[in-house]
Amino acid sequence: MAKIFPTLLLGSLGGGAVFLGLNGAFSDDPMLLQRISELEHEVSQKELQLDFLRERRRIARIEVLEQREDAGRPGGMVTRFQFLELDPSGKPYNEGKWYEIDGDLLYIEALVIKFDDSFVESNDLLRGSSLLLFRRLFGEHQNPADGFAIDSVGQFPRAYSPEEGAPPFHRDLWKRFWDYALNPDIVRESGVRAMHGEAPFIKLAPGKTYDVELRTSGGLTIRTQTE
Incomplete structure (x- = not known):
């Protein structure tokens, strides 16, 4: 299994959007891949909510x-x-x-x-x-x-x-x-x-x-x- 050095950064960008950064090689670890998928979904939902709040x-x-x-x-x-x-x-x-x-x-x-x-x-x-x-x-x-x-x-x-x-x-x-x-x-x-x-x-x-x-x-x- 390839070595990985993940760095996850969850912060406030653009009034509440979430940014995910991953350093190192990708892994086939199912738990890690699932977590990445969950975080990507959270990012998407936050962006939708921000668009919804800003809509005029x-x-x-x-x-x-x-x-x-x-x-x-x-x-x-x-x-x-x-x-x-x-x-x-x-x-x-x-x-x-x-x-x-x-x-x-x-x-x-x-x-x-x-x-x-x-x-x-x-x-x-x-x-x-x-x-x-x-x-x-x-x-x-x-x-x-x-x-x-x-x-x-x-x-x-x-x-x-x-x-x-x-x-x-x-x-x-x-x-x-x-x-x-x-x-x-x-x-x-x-x-x-x-x-x-x-x-x-x-x-x-x-x-x-x-x-x-x-x-x-x-x-x-x-x-x-x-x-």
Whole structure:
């Protein structure tokens, strides 16, 4: 049997990936080969989990049509923009709607459902991906209650309504959103990590387009499209 001098290095690379180094000649030792195979599988699983955690999905787009000064309006300006919800393939559901706000700061209010990390670790696409429902849009000089409504609480989001029908437990989560969110025991039994609202905001600039994205394991991000 050939002599071998194995060196196994398990460390954190790229936020959690595992690296295996083996020095020396390969051996036909079945136990060693099995261990190598197991470690290679662990590396593959860690890489999948990292990709899953980093995945972003575009769910809406904001296009600024016009921005003009108006001394008679709060903030001294008016911004007109279009908000488009996108389907899973990234295409708009419809032509979208145009909105107008005072000033240049736009808030996007949404309800978010985040699942337990164990579903991410097992690459469970159904329960591992965060879900989101857009509630309304409003400007910094506008009362949120007077904002532009998008979807209603209890309504199933269009982005999660495939033709073949949505998973029953997803529909139930949206239908009873606040019942679940305010009852830790029910949330825990459903495999949900958190249910809450969030309202990130972005400064709108004339001629700019913004992508609204949802991370698999987190909430909303807003990114300015590059030229």
